[in-house]
Amino acid sequence: MSTPPSPALHFSLRQWSAWAPGLESREAWLAWDGTLPAGDSAPKVAAMPAMLRRRADRLGKMTLETLYADDIAYQGQPLIHASRHGEAARTVPLLQSLAAEGKVSPQAFSMAVHNATAGLFTIATQTHTPVSAIAAGNETALAGLVEACSQLADGAPSVLLCFSDEPLPTLYQRYADAPEAPFSLVLNLVAGHGFSLVAGAAGGRDATPLELLHFLLGNGAVLPLAMRGGWQLVRHTA
Known part of the structure; x- marks a missing residue:
């Protein structure tokens, strides 16, 4: 049995869910070869009340679909929503409106902030769970x-x-520094020693959330997570 290094941050994966155009079932994800998904479709989010569901754009609907997944069976635990670009598709029109008219729609702005979709989910589920919103560039997975x-x-x-x-709006696509895809995934993590986060390795690279999911669903031993600090995710097996 391999033993995780004592100073490492560690966890076990209890359950997961994911959604992307063309990868709309658990079986599709388990057979997925890591190719980036593409397409314009969006999930229905049938589990959410229509009055709240209609406030979400495609990114929000993808997020909500995975949070509502039967496999996740949400029980009010703390929620972390990590998104590199967030609601960029909403932000661009807001900035254009601000530049042209000097004002923006309060309702449009309220759904453009980084924690909006997570907040919508807690309203719909009537929970008071702590919510954290994260954007960390190409180190968002880490x-x-x-x-x-x-x-x-x-x-x-x-x-x-x-x-x-999801991919950046056309106005910003020239600034994209990595291939992008529309997706959402949720990991239900618990205390345990299934995986460890360790720092200090040489020759690392910045992994995307989709690469993280592909690693977790596979049987690889190590996933380089970030060049800065040499962070890696290490799998521990019996």
């Missing part, structure tokens, strides 16, 4: 895991870690 592991180490019995993103 930042989400560090936050989740820290909450587990602080005593949370389980944490929901949600990643979601």
Whole structure:
């Protein structure tokens, strides 16, 4: 049996859910080869009351679909929503309106902030769970895991870690520094020693949330997570 290094942040994966165009079932994800999904479709989010559901754009609907998944069976645990770009599709029109008219729609602004979708979910489920919103550039996967592991180490019995993103709007696409795809995924993490986050390795790279999911669903031993600090995710097996 391999033993995780004692100073590492560690966790076990209890359950997961994911949604992307063309990858709309658990079986599709389990057979997924890691190719980036593409498409314009959006989930129906049938589990959410229509009055709240209609406030969500595609990114929000993808996020909500994975949070409502039967496999997750949400029980009010702390929620972390990590998204590199957030509601960029809403933000661009707001900025254009601000530049042209000097004002923006309060309702449109309220759904453009980074924690809007997570807040919508807690309203719909009538829970008072702590919510954290994270955006950390190309280190968003690492930042989400560090936050989740820290909450587990602080005593949370389980944490929901949600990643979601979609390609940047046309206006900003020339600034994209990595291939992008529409997706959402939720990891139900618990205290345990299934995986460890360790720092200090040489030759790392910045992994995306989709690469993180592909690693978790596979059987690889190590996933380089971030160049800065040499962070890696290590799998521990019996």
